[in-house]
Amino acid sequence: GAGVSQSPRYKVAKRGQDVALRCDPISGHVSLFWYQQALGQGPEFLTYFQNEAQLDKSGLPSDRFFAERPEGSVSTLKIQRTQQEDSAVYLCASSLQRGYEQYFGPGTRLTVT
Amino acid sequence: KQEVTQIPAALSVPEGENLVLNCSFTDSAIYNLQWFRQDPGKGLTSLLLIQSSQREQTSGRLNASLDKSSGRSTLYIAASQPGDSATYLCAVWRGANSKLTFGKGITLSVRP
Numbered sequence: 001g002a003g004v005s006q007s008p009r010y011k012v013a014k015r016g017q018d019v020a021l022r023c024d025p026i027s028g029h030v031s032l033f034w035y036q037q038a039l040g041q042g043p044e045f046l047t048y049f050q051n052e053a054q055l056d057k058s059g060l061p062s063d064r065f066f067a068e069r070p071e072g073s074v075s076t077l078k079i080q081r082t083q084q085e086d087s088a089v090y091l092c093a094s095s096l097q098r099g100y101e102q103y104f105g106p107g108t109r110l111t112v113t
Numbered sequence: 114k115q116e117v118t119q120i121p122a123a124l125s126v127p128e129g130e131n132l133v134l135n136c137s138f139t140d141s142a143i144y145n146l147q148w149f150r151q152d153p154g155k156g157l158t159s160l161l162l163i164q165s166s167q168r169e170q171t172s173g174r175l176n177a178s179l180d181k182s183s184g185r186s187t188l189y190i191a192a193s194q195p196g197d198s199a200t201y202l203c204a205v206w207r208g209a210n211s212k213l214t215f216g217k218g219i220t221l222s223v224r225p
């Protein structure tokens with residue numbers, strides 16, 4: 001079956017613009033995670049969904065970051081008023097249930113100019 | 114706060130060598146430990162997942178071990194090949210509900 005997909009793969013935004021990043025998890029996967037990966041670093045946790053419920057958003061760096069998963073499948077990560085420090089690769093992962101192996105998408109590379 | 118360290122940051126070896134990649138973590142109360150591979154510009158591919166009750170897992174030429182008491186895991190790659198060139202990251206889970214905490218990764222280059 002299909003893996004985790006993310007779109008767009010690349011996004012260039014001017015500082016101050018809003019962006020929306022999409023994640024399509026593996027069908028039937030209940031858990032969904034967002035991570036941020038800066039250049040040369042490991043991914044850092046942003047937020048976690050169990051179905052449509054956002055159970056942990058402790059990693060979101062500011063109130064400019066917002067994530068949703070309204071129907072418990074596709075998720076969107078939105079960044080308002082983008083700043084240069086938001087430039088990174090945003091990775092989405094899904095797992096069958098909590099505590100199970102996570103499968104990652106290819107990521108969206110965001111560049112803020 | 115859990116911290117995960119991978120040293121060295123980069124490694125270059127000739128083809129055919131057996132090699133060991135190290136991972137250390139500060140909090141031994143982990144649920145699982147997972148090793149990933151990341152190719153340039155790509156997402157993460159899961160290689161091995163070791164549950165806290167296990168000591169090792171094997172998949173093909175890869176073997177991962179876990180020593181919770183010492184806060185260490187190793188990824189052993191047998192008979193390395195140029196296609197093994199990638200960045201290898203380890204990540205730990207604190208609990209079933211928790212997010213992964215990653216190391217910075219080790220960038221491996223296998224020379225033909």
